[in-house]
Protein backbone atom coordinates (compact mmCIF):
# COMPACT_ATOMS: atom_id res chain seq x y z
CA UNK A 741 0.00 0.00 0.00
CA UNK A 742 1.24 3.50 -0.75
CA UNK A 743 0.52 4.38 2.89
CA UNK A 744 -2.84 4.57 4.58
CA UNK A 745 -5.26 7.13 3.12
CA UNK A 746 -8.69 5.78 3.98
CA UNK A 747 -10.42 3.11 6.04
CA UNK A 748 -13.59 1.36 4.95
CA UNK A 749 -14.76 0.92 8.54
CA UNK A 750 -17.62 -1.45 7.75
CA UNK A 751 -18.25 -3.95 4.97
CA UNK A 752 -18.78 -7.68 4.37
CA UNK A 753 -15.91 -9.10 2.32
CA UNK A 754 -16.61 -12.64 3.55
CA UNK A 755 -20.00 -12.74 1.83
CA UNK A 756 -20.37 -14.93 -1.23
CA UNK A 757 -20.68 -11.93 -3.53
CA UNK A 758 -16.88 -11.71 -3.25
CA UNK A 759 -15.99 -15.40 -3.58
CA UNK A 760 -15.05 -15.08 -7.26
CA UNK A 761 -12.77 -12.05 -7.11
CA UNK A 762 -11.91 -11.27 -3.48
CA UNK A 763 -8.16 -10.96 -4.17
CA UNK A 764 -8.80 -8.37 -6.85
CA UNK A 765 -11.27 -6.42 -4.70
CA UNK A 766 -8.78 -6.23 -1.82
CA UNK A 767 -5.90 -5.38 -4.17
CA UNK A 768 -7.80 -2.49 -5.76
CA UNK A 769 -8.52 -1.07 -2.31
CA UNK A 770 -4.90 -1.50 -1.34
CA UNK A 771 -3.69 0.40 -4.40
CA UNK A 772 -5.80 3.35 -3.28
CA UNK A 773 -4.45 3.18 0.29
CA UNK A 774 -7.66 1.78 1.79
CA UNK A 775 -7.66 -0.45 4.86
CA UNK A 776 -10.82 -2.50 5.41
CA UNK A 777 -12.78 -3.70 8.44
CA UNK A 778 -14.90 -6.65 7.39
CA UNK A 779 -17.81 -7.61 9.61
CA UNK A 780 -18.78 -11.30 9.94
CA UNK A 781 -22.29 -11.47 11.35
CA UNK A 782 -23.45 -15.01 10.66
CA UNK A 783 -22.25 -18.14 12.40
CA UNK A 784 -21.18 -19.66 9.09
CA UNK A 785 -19.05 -16.60 8.29
CA UNK A 786 -17.21 -15.90 11.57
CA UNK A 787 -14.24 -18.13 10.81
CA UNK A 788 -14.18 -17.03 7.18
CA UNK A 789 -14.07 -13.31 8.10
CA UNK A 790 -11.16 -13.89 10.48
CA UNK A 791 -9.24 -15.98 7.94
CA UNK A 792 -9.70 -13.31 5.28
CA UNK A 793 -8.38 -10.67 7.67
CA UNK A 794 -5.40 -12.90 8.38
CA UNK A 795 -4.69 -13.28 4.64
CA UNK A 796 -4.33 -9.59 3.78
CA UNK A 797 -2.31 -6.94 5.64
CA UNK A 798 -4.92 -4.22 5.01
CA UNK A 799 -7.97 -6.21 6.19
CA UNK A 800 -9.21 -6.43 9.80
CA UNK A 801 -12.07 -8.51 11.21
CA UNK A 802 -15.05 -7.44 13.29
CA UNK A 803 -17.24 -10.25 14.55
CA UNK A 804 -20.86 -9.88 15.59
CA UNK A 805 -24.32 -11.21 15.02
CA UNK A 806 -27.09 -10.19 12.67
CA UNK A 807 -29.62 -8.67 15.12
CA UNK A 808 -32.37 -10.95 13.78
CA UNK A 809 -30.39 -14.01 14.95
CA UNK A 810 -30.59 -13.24 18.69
CA UNK A 811 -31.51 -16.92 19.25
CA UNK A 812 -27.84 -17.90 19.03
CA UNK A 813 -26.55 -15.00 21.08
CA UNK A 814 -24.75 -17.16 23.68
CA UNK A 815 -22.94 -19.05 20.96
CA UNK A 816 -21.84 -15.79 19.34
CA UNK A 817 -20.59 -14.34 22.63
CA UNK A 818 -18.62 -17.48 23.31
CA UNK A 819 -17.08 -17.55 19.83
CA UNK A 820 -16.06 -13.90 20.03
CA UNK A 821 -14.55 -14.33 23.46
CA UNK A 822 -12.44 -17.30 22.47
CA UNK A 823 -11.28 -15.59 19.24
CA UNK A 824 -10.82 -12.13 20.71
CA UNK A 825 -7.16 -11.94 19.66
CA UNK A 826 -8.25 -12.19 16.01
CA UNK A 827 -10.69 -9.29 15.95
CA UNK A 828 -10.50 -5.51 15.95
CA UNK A 829 -14.06 -4.90 17.15
CA UNK A 830 -17.42 -6.48 17.96
CA UNK A 831 -20.26 -6.08 15.47
CA UNK A 832 -22.29 -5.54 13.78
CA UNK A 833 -24.75 -6.08 16.57
CA UNK A 834 -27.73 -4.03 17.65
CA UNK A 835 -31.43 -3.69 16.99
CA UNK A 836 -33.48 -4.26 13.86
CA UNK A 837 -37.06 -3.14 14.35
CA UNK A 838 -37.76 -3.32 10.64
CA UNK A 839 -37.43 -7.09 10.49
CA UNK A 840 -38.27 -7.92 14.13
CA UNK A 841 -41.71 -6.56 15.04
CA UNK A 842 -42.95 -8.75 17.86
CA UNK A 843 -42.46 -7.27 21.37
CA UNK A 844 -41.17 -10.39 23.04
CA UNK A 845 -38.65 -10.91 20.23
CA UNK A 846 -37.59 -7.29 20.42
CA UNK A 847 -36.88 -7.76 24.13
CA UNK A 848 -34.70 -10.80 23.43
CA UNK A 849 -32.92 -8.89 20.69
CA UNK A 850 -32.25 -6.07 23.13
CA UNK A 851 -30.80 -8.38 25.78
CA UNK A 852 -28.46 -9.88 23.19
CA UNK A 853 -27.35 -6.37 22.20
CA UNK A 854 -26.74 -5.53 25.87
CA UNK A 855 -24.60 -8.61 26.33
CA UNK A 856 -22.57 -7.65 23.25
CA UNK A 857 -22.07 -4.17 24.72
CA UNK A 858 -20.86 -5.79 27.94
CA UNK A 859 -18.43 -8.04 26.08
CA UNK A 860 -17.02 -5.14 24.02
CA UNK A 861 -16.48 -3.28 27.26
CA UNK A 862 -14.65 -6.16 28.92
CA UNK A 863 -12.51 -6.86 25.83
CA UNK A 864 -11.89 -3.10 25.44
CA UNK A 865 -12.77 -3.06 21.74
CA UNK A 866 -15.10 -0.78 19.76
CA UNK A 867 -18.64 -1.92 18.99
CA UNK A 868 -20.20 -1.58 15.51
CA UNK A 869 -23.92 -0.96 15.82
CA UNK A 870 -26.78 -1.75 13.44
CA UNK A 871 -29.96 0.20 14.22
CA UNK A 872 -32.40 -0.26 11.36
CA UNK A 873 -35.69 1.49 12.18
CA UNK A 874 -34.47 1.55 15.79
CA UNK A 875 -32.07 4.49 15.92
CA UNK A 876 -33.50 6.01 19.08
CA UNK A 877 -33.84 2.67 20.89
CA UNK A 878 -30.31 1.62 19.98
CA UNK A 879 -28.88 4.90 21.26
CA UNK A 880 -30.88 4.49 24.49
CA UNK A 881 -29.59 0.94 25.01
CA UNK A 882 -26.01 2.11 24.42
CA UNK A 883 -26.21 4.93 26.93
CA UNK A 884 -28.16 2.89 29.52
CA UNK A 885 -25.36 0.33 29.36
CA UNK A 886 -22.59 2.96 29.45
CA UNK A 887 -21.16 1.69 26.15
CA UNK A 888 -17.76 3.06 25.20
CA UNK A 889 -16.08 3.30 21.79
CA UNK A 890 -19.37 3.23 19.91
CA UNK A 891 -19.55 3.15 16.11
CA UNK A 892 -23.03 3.44 14.57
CA UNK A 893 -23.03 2.20 11.00
CA UNK A 894 -25.45 3.43 8.32
CA UNK A 895 -27.57 5.12 10.98
CA UNK A 896 -31.10 5.59 9.66
CA UNK A 897 -32.50 7.50 12.64
CA UNK A 898 -33.10 11.23 12.91
CA UNK A 899 -30.19 13.57 12.23
CA UNK A 900 -30.97 15.39 15.50
CA UNK A 901 -30.32 12.16 17.45
CA UNK A 902 -26.96 11.72 15.70
CA UNK A 903 -26.11 15.33 16.44
CA UNK A 904 -26.60 14.83 20.19
CA UNK A 905 -24.99 11.38 20.35
CA UNK A 906 -21.87 12.48 18.46
CA UNK A 907 -21.47 15.70 20.43
CA UNK A 908 -22.56 14.78 23.96
CA UNK A 909 -21.73 11.07 24.09
CA UNK A 910 -18.79 11.00 21.67
CA UNK A 911 -20.31 8.23 19.51
CA UNK A 912 -18.86 7.75 16.03
CA UNK A 913 -21.04 7.45 12.91
CA UNK A 914 -19.97 6.01 9.56
CA UNK A 915 -21.43 7.39 6.35
CA UNK A 916 -21.99 4.80 3.59
CA UNK A 917 -21.44 5.20 -0.14
CA UNK A 918 -25.20 5.57 -0.62
CA UNK A 919 -24.77 9.16 0.64
CA UNK A 920 -24.61 10.12 -3.04
CA UNK A 921 -28.29 9.23 -3.45
CA UNK A 922 -29.81 9.41 0.04
CA UNK A 923 -31.25 12.69 1.39
CA UNK A 924 -31.34 11.15 4.91
CA UNK A 925 -27.59 10.38 4.81
CA UNK A 926 -26.86 13.91 3.56
CA UNK A 927 -28.70 15.35 6.56
CA UNK A 928 -26.70 13.01 8.77
CA UNK A 929 -23.39 14.29 7.38
CA UNK A 930 -24.31 17.84 8.37
CA UNK A 931 -25.47 16.82 11.84
CA UNK A 932 -22.59 14.64 13.02
CA UNK A 933 -19.77 16.30 14.92
CA UNK A 934 -16.91 16.39 12.41
CA UNK A 935 -14.54 14.68 14.84
CA UNK A 936 -16.90 11.69 15.01
CA UNK A 937 -17.29 11.15 11.28
CA UNK A 938 -16.16 7.84 9.71
CA UNK A 939 -16.67 6.31 6.26
CA UNK A 940 -17.95 2.88 5.23
CA UNK A 941 -19.20 1.09 2.14
CA UNK A 942 -21.24 -1.75 3.73
CA UNK A 943 -20.17 -3.67 0.60
CA UNK A 944 -21.68 -5.51 -1.16
CA UNK A 945 -24.64 -3.28 -0.22
CA UNK A 946 -25.32 0.48 -0.06
CA UNK A 947 -23.49 1.43 -3.25
CA UNK A 948 -23.65 4.71 -5.11
CA UNK A 949 -25.95 3.01 -7.59
CA UNK A 950 -28.79 0.95 -6.14
CA UNK A 951 -28.59 -2.77 -6.92
CA UNK A 952 -24.97 -2.66 -8.13
CA UNK A 953 -22.41 -4.55 -6.03
CA UNK A 954 -20.48 -2.11 -3.85
CA UNK A 955 -16.72 -2.47 -3.17
CA UNK A 956 -14.31 -0.90 -0.64
CA UNK A 957 -12.51 0.91 -3.49
CA UNK A 958 -15.59 3.18 -3.67
CA UNK A 959 -14.71 4.87 -0.37
CA UNK A 960 -13.16 7.91 -2.13
CA UNK A 961 -16.49 8.47 -3.99
CA UNK A 962 -18.31 8.69 -0.66
CA UNK A 963 -15.65 10.89 0.87
CA UNK A 964 -15.76 13.33 -2.06
CA UNK A 965 -19.52 13.61 -1.61
CA UNK A 966 -19.18 14.23 2.14
CA UNK A 967 -16.60 16.97 1.53
CA UNK A 968 -18.90 18.64 -0.98
CA UNK A 969 -21.90 18.45 1.39
CA UNK A 970 -19.78 20.11 4.07
CA UNK A 971 -18.36 22.63 1.59
CA UNK A 972 -14.80 21.67 2.57
CA UNK A 973 -11.71 20.53 0.70
CA UNK A 974 -11.66 16.79 0.04
CA UNK A 975 -8.12 16.40 1.36
CA UNK A 976 -8.98 18.18 4.59
CA UNK A 977 -11.96 15.88 5.22
CA UNK A 978 -9.92 12.81 4.28
CA UNK A 979 -7.35 13.67 6.95
CA UNK A 980 -9.96 14.41 9.62
CA UNK A 981 -11.83 11.16 8.90
CA UNK A 982 -8.61 9.13 8.97
CA UNK A 983 -7.60 10.70 12.29
CA UNK A 984 -11.05 9.93 13.72
CA UNK A 985 -10.81 6.34 12.54
CA UNK A 986 -7.38 5.76 14.06
CA UNK A 987 -8.52 7.33 17.34
CA UNK A 988 -11.31 4.76 17.59
CA UNK A 989 -9.60 1.77 15.97
CA UNK A 990 -6.21 2.01 17.62
CA UNK A 991 -5.12 -1.39 16.27
CA UNK A 992 -5.11 -0.34 12.61
CA UNK A 993 -1.54 -0.19 11.37
CA UNK A 994 -0.49 2.92 9.48
CA UNK A 995 1.49 0.81 7.04
CA UNK A 996 -1.18 -1.89 6.67
Ligand SMILES: [Zn+2]
Nearest residue numbers: 751779832942
Ligand atom coordinates in the same frame (compact mmCIF):
# COMPACT_ATOMS: atom_id res chain seq x y z
ZN1 LIG B 1 -23.29 -4.23 7.36
